Amino acid sequence: MSVEFQDSFESQRASMVEHQLRSRGISDERLLQVMGKVPRQEFLAPAKQHEAYMDQPVAIGEQQTTSQPYIIAAMLQAAEVGASDRVLEIGAGSGYQTAILAELSERVIAVERLAGLAASAQSRLRRLGYENVEIVVADGSLGWGPGVPYNVIVVSAASPSVPPALIDQLAPGGRLIIPVGEAREQILQLVSKQRDNTISTRVLEGCRFVPMIGEQGFAA
Numbered sequence: 001m002s003v004e005f006q007d008s009f010e011s012q013r014a015s016m017v018e019h020q021l022r023s024r025g026i027s028d029e030r031l032l033q034v035m036g037k038v039p040r041q042e043f044l045a046p047a048k049q050h051e052a053y054m055d056q057p058v059a060i061g062e063q064q065t066t067s068q069p070y071i072i073a074a075m076l077q078a079a080e081v082g083a084s085d086r087v088l089e090i091g092a093g094s095g096y097q098t099a100i101l102a103e104l105s106e107r108v109i110a111v112e113r114l115a116g117l118a119a120s121a122q123s124r125l126r127r128l129g130y131e132n133v134e135i136v137v138a139d140g141s142l143g144w145g146p147g148v149p150y151n152v153i154v155v156s157a158a159s160p161s162v163p164p165a166l167i168d169q170l171a172p173g174g175r176l177i178i179p180v181g182e183a184r185e186q187i188l189q190l191v192s193k194q195r196d197n198t199i200s201t202r203v204l205e206g207c208r209f210v211p212m213i214g215e216q217g218f219a220a
Contacts, residue, residue: 009039009041009049009052009053012052012053013035013036013039013040013053014036015053016035016053016055016069017032017035017036020055020069020070021035021069021070021073024070026070026073026074026077027077028076028077030104031073031076031077031081031100031104032073034100034103034104035069035072035073035100037103038096038099038100038103039128040052040053040066040069040096041053042124042128043060043066043094043095043096043099043121043124044058044060044066044094045060045061048060053069055068055069055070056068060093060094060117061116061117062114062116062117063210064093064114064117064210065093065210066093066094066096066097067097067156067209071207072096072097072100074188074204074205075154075156075177075188076097076100076101076104076154076177078175078177078188078190078204079152079154079175079177079190080152080175081101081104081105081152082104082105082151083104083105083106084105084106084151085104085105085106085151085152086105086106086107086109086147086149086150086151086152086171087101087104087105087107087108087109087150087151087152087153087154088108088109088110088111088143088144088147088150088152088153088154088166088169089101089108089109089110089111089153089154089156090110090111090140090141090143090153090154090155090156090157090166090212091111091112091113091140091155091156091157091212092110092111092112092117092118092121092135093112093117093121093156094117094120094121094124095110095120095121095122095124095125095135097154097156098110098121098125098130098133098135099125099128099130099133101154102125102130102132102133105132105151105152106132107132107133108132108133108134109133109134109135109136109144109147109150110133110134110135110136111135111136111137111138111139111140111143111144112135112136112137112140113137113138113139113140113213113214114137115137118135118136118137121135122135134147139214139215139217140155140157140212140214140217141159141163141165141166141212141213141214141215141216141217142163142165142214142215142216143163143165143166143168143169144169145169148169149169149170149171149172149174150169150170150171150174151170151171151173151174151175152174152175152176152177153166153169153170153174153175153176153177153178154177155176155177155178155179155212156209157179157209157210157211157212157213157217158179158180158181158182158183158186158208158209158210158211158212158218159178159179159180159211159212159216159217159218160180160181160182160217160218161180162176162178162180162189162191162201163214163216163217164216165216166178166216167191167193167199170191170193171193172193172194172195172196172197173193173194173195174192174193175190175191175192175193176190176191176192176193177189177190177191177204178191179207179208179209183211183218184208185206185208186206186207186208186209187203187204187205187206187207188203188204188205188206188207189201189202189203189204190202190204
């Protein structure tokens, strides 16, 4: 990539942080710093890279998208991802949000239903030097048992309800962020497991994600 294009992407990324994130209430400085660092264009096909820092989702193939930067930031700010956290991501997609989670946390396991997307995401993440990430191909609605418990679970696909499997896999004190609703429109919910294992839920904002296909999600 030429220096000119690289400088352009860096400028666009800085503008995204200031105008799409900070100005809309994203105040977690650590998160803003990471989103100002991770090169979103590297997680898109060359023909889509000009859309990398637009205020919108971007198609990544196989009828899937990578979410609008603001939505990613809103979800991760609500989840309060800590440096020592073990994170489960449902819906790795292009691997962009996975990279942000890898910067914020100690370890990320990302579940992706579509093998082609999983392979591409893993290749990008390795090329960019992320070594604290594992991507597995599985039914994300069932979580990923071998890695339990998780301090944070981030679901990047819509579910008709909160899958019981994901609540079960949360550590005490853990947070689960998930879009819940109909296939075409949802509400972001933050589900917290207290130290005594009781569950509380907070409604955040409206959103629109692709459906999570799986045993505890939407039918194929």
